[in-house]
Amino acid sequence: MINKGNELKLQLVNPGILERYIKTLSPWFCGAFISSLIIGLWFAIFNSPPDYLQGETVRIMYIHVPSAWMALFIYSSMAVASLIGLIYGHLVAFIYTKSVAPIGAVFTLICLVTGSLWGKPMWGTWWVWDARLTSMFILLFIYLSFIIVSKSFNDPVKGDKISSIFALIGFINIPIIKFSVDIWTTLHQPATISKLDTPSIHIDMLIPLLIMFTSFVFLFLYIFSIRFFSELNLRRYVTYTLSSK
Amino acid sequence: MIKRKKRIYLISLFFITIATSIYLILWALRDNIVFFYSPSEIQQKISLKEIDEMSKLRLGGMVKESSIEQFNDGSINFIITDFNKEMVVFYKGIIPDLFKDQQGVIAEGSINNKGMFIANSILAKHDENYMPPEVQDTLKKDYGDK
Numbered sequence: 001m002i003n004k005g006n007e008l009k010l011q012l013v014n015p016g017i018l019e020r021y022i023k024t025l026s027p028w029f030c031g032a033f034i035s036s037l038i039i040g041l042w043f044a045i046f047n048s049p050p051d052y053l054q055g056e057t058v059r060i061m062y063i064h065v066p067s068a069w070m071a072l073f074i075y076s077s078m079a080v081a082s083l084i085g086l087i088y089g090h091l092v093a094f095i096y097t098k099s100v101a102p103i104g105a106v107f108t109l110i111c112l113v114t115g116s117l118w119g120k121p122m123w124g125t126w127w128v129w130d131a132r133l134t135s136m137f138i139l140l141f142i143y144l145s146f147i148i149v150s151k152s153f154n155d156p157v158k159g160d161k162i163s164s165i166f167a168l169i170g171f172i173n174i175p176i177i178k179f180s181v182d183i184w185t186t187l188h189q190p191a192t193i194s195k196l197d198t199p200s201i202h203i204d205m206l207i208p209l210l211i212m213f214t215s216f217v218f219l220f221l222y223i224f225s226i227r228f229f230s231e232l233n234l235r236r237y238v239t240y241t242l243s244s245k
Numbered sequence: 246m247i248k249r250k251k252r253i254y255l256i257s258l259f260f261i262t263i264a265t266s267i268y269l270i271l272w273a274l275r276d277n278i279v280f281f282y283s284p285s286e287i288q289q290k291i292s293l294k295e296i297d298e299m300s301k302l303r304l305g306g307m308v309k310e311s312s313i314e315q316f317n318d319g320s321i322n323f324i325i326t327d328f329n330k331e332m333v334v335f336y337k338g339i340i341p342d343l344f345k346d347q348q349g350v351i352a353e354g355s356i357n358n359k360g361m362f363i364a365n366s367i368l369a370k371h372d373e374n375y376m377p378p379e380v381q382d383t384l385k386k387d388y389g390d391k
Contacts, residue, residue: 049377053343058375087253123368124341130280168256172264176271185279185305187351192373202376 013090015232026225033218040215043208051205057121058205064114065193066213067107070220071139072174074104078146079171082164094160095235097167098150099227103220105143112136123187131180132188135173142170156238281305281351283327291356298355304332304362305351305370313346325350325362336364343369 012018044062051058078097085093115133116126127133149166153159181190193199199206271278281303282290290296304325312324320337334352344350349370354363376384 049379051375052378052381053348053371054375061375083256086256087249122341122343122371124339124344124366125368128280128368131278165259168260169263172267176267184275185281185283187280187368187370189371189373192375200374202380204377205375 013092015092015095018092019229019232022225022228026222029218029222029225033215033222036211036215036218040208040211043211048208049202049204054122057118060114060118061205062208062212064111064118065209066216067110067114068136069213070216071104071108071111071136072177074100074107074220075139075143075171075174078104078167079174082167085160086164086168091235094164095228095231096224097146097164099231100220100224101143101147101150103223103227105140105147107216107220108136108140108143112140125187128187130186130188131184132177132186135177135180139170139173139177142173146170156235156242284325284330284332285327287332287356287362288330291360296356298357301353301355303351303353304334304364305349306331308344308346308348308350310346325352332360332362334362334364336367338366340367341369343371 012021040062044059048059048062050056078100081093081096084090085097112133115136119128120126146163146167150159150163153162178191178194180186181188192201193206193209201209283306284304287296287302287304296302306325306327309324309326309331314322316322318337320335321340323334323336324331325334326332334354336352336354344367349372351368351370352362352364353366353368357363
């Protein structure tokens, strides 16, 4: 009685079958990452105009903005996976959250460091405690705490539950980051691209930005596939040792 | 099925409770989370006696057109405006590259008894528009210097 759509869904929540899918796809993720990175960097460094106000410094944007997007996107996906895991109890949802958290933390760190390097020449300061910068800094700590919480339980079932609840609480910070520049006065400027109006960036700068973002997405998918295998094997090992006791 | 439904209710109730409490905390702290005040807000605060010469604050707005005055000892004088009220700022020190006429600026410091703002540091604030210099030139030609 299972129709085709349901069959695929069942396959995707089966860790072993999903592992096979990801194993086939992961070299393609790696290839797509490297080729789009080369194109993106070539556009970003050689084939995009300087900014009328910021000059060549604007090129930091091509790393800073995609990593900020990735940091927010990865956390949001973790929150969704946690919710699915808590409601339906699918193991892959928990394994997903566990395996992508360090990737998100690193993207947050990249965003903070490049932002700081950009802030010094443009704003005249490495760091200020304005709402956007502070909420992004908190996101880094939420990621790190999630990693610690998810690793601190001997019982994997209990650990999954608690860390998923933690991930859901942390999700409250995501809209705060997004709208911090609109709600409060900040040193950081408001959104350029993700707003209802047309993006206030010239097309020659938007193209390299989007290519770099694509490249970061594939980098994320590639690292995720590696992390997925190791988390899955770790889980198999833990379940095996628990059951053989 | 009943168990799953119960779980969904429990999770959403839990989430809503925490989200509401965080919202209330942020609402209560809104006056501290803002990074700077506009000249209008500062003058309102002076008249309400909420701030005095001892209070450290940040003043933000636009540098008024051709209001920057430079002195021989390296100090500068300029006017920050929010197109409603304006305040004179006095500053001595290093200024960021983006500090220009009609650019966003944030001054950190305190007010003196004459209603002037004495800044300890100056931060430049830029807007969310990115474009090549040629486009900016044609925009200026088409619409005139704003």
